[in-house]
Amino acid sequence: MKYHSKISGFTLVELLVVLAIVALSLTLVITTVGGGLGRKEERRFVMELGGLLRKARQHAVAGGLAVAVVFSEEDRRCWIEDFKDEGLSIPREVEVEALGALRADGMFYLFFYPDGASSGAELTVRRRGVVLGRIRVDPLTGLAMAVTTEAG
Numbered sequence: 001m002k003y004h005s006k007i008s009g010f011t012l013v014e015l016l017v018v019l020a021i022v023a024l025s026l027t028l029v030i031t032t033v034g035g036g037l038g039r040k041e042e043r044r045f046v047m048e049l050g051g052l053l054r055k056a057r058q059h060a061v062a063g064g065l066a067v068a069v070v071f072s073e074e075d076r077r078c079w080i081e082d083f084k085d086e087g088l089s090i091p092r093e094v095e096v097e098a099l100g101a102l103r104a105d106g107m108f109y110l111f112f113y114p115d116g117a118s119s120g121a122e123l124t125v126r127r128r129g130v131v132l133g134r135i136r137v138d139p140l141t142g143l144a145m146a147v148t149t150e151a152g
Contacts, residue, residue, distance in 0.1 A: 042091050042093075042094055042125075045091050045125070046125050046132055046133035048088050049078065049096075049123070052079075052088060053110070053137060054144055056110070060113055060142075061114060061115075064114045067080060068080075068111050069112070070084075070109055071096060071098065071107060071110075072106070073106050073107065073108075076089060076090040077089055091127075094125060094126065094127050094132070095125070096124070096125055097123070097124045098122070098123050100122060101123075112142050117139060117142050118139055118142035120139030121137050122136045123136075134146065
């Protein structure tokens with residue numbers, strides 16, 4: 001009778017292949033989850049921007065005075081006039097474009113009036129050219145409404 005001793009275990013090549021697969025999987029997971037965190041902050045900014053505009057309209061109607069929302073491109077912030085400390089920081093890779101807003105000194109302004117009207121504008125929030133959201137501020141009613149866009 002012949003007796004064959006068989007050594008069981010993994011070869012070095014097999015271990016290296018498994019480690020390479022695990023490393024590749026971890027890299028994919030980390031980049032997917034890490035990229036999603038930034039997008040979540042940007043989506044939250046769009047929602048908070050809509051809330052800031054509604055709050056400015058409420059201040060104008062309740063206070064009986066015109067109220068401005070100020071967007072500073074240099075400071076990367078937006079706030080209700082007289083409430084700068086309660087403003088929003090614009091995320092690093094986000095651009096806010098305002099069609100129809102009044103511009104001066106590297107800032108743009110949206111005004112809300114005591115009768116509920118506004119100066120009107122359409123705000124487009126982009127990240128690296130991709131539209132994250134659009135908010136239309138109606139000049140007659142002063143209402144800030146999300147604008148739906150076709151996916152393309």
